[in-house]
Amino acid sequence: MSTITVRGLDDVVVRALKLRAAREGRSMEAEVRSILTAAAKGTENDRGFGSFLTTTFAGAGAPEIPARTEFPEPVDLT
Numbered sequence: 401m402s403t404i405t406v407r408g409l410d411d412v413v414v415r416a417l418k419l420r421a422a423r424e425g426r427s428m429e430a431e432v433r434s435i436l437t438a439a440a441k442g443t444e445n446d447r448g449f450g451s452f453l454t455t456t457f458a459g460a461g462a463p464e465i466p467a468r469t470e471f472p473e474p475v476d477l478t
Contacts, residue, residue: 414428417431417432
């Protein structure tokens with residue numbers, strides 16, 4: 401396993417990590433490991449926009465477009 405060092409974290413961030421770890425019943429190191437692992441794996445929300453649209457509108461079918469019944473008069477350019 402590799403080791404990383406993160407420098408320059410705000411005290412507020414460190415305190416929030418400690419509180420979060422305590423709520424989860426684990427050490428701060430284990431909590432940070434869990435957060436980083438989840439972030440690296442990504443989620444379903446990390447899909448591209450095209451995939452999002454495809455999923456959102458799957459099964460919607462093509463829209464019904466009414467037939468055009470009125471046409472503008474041609475312009476005489478002479």
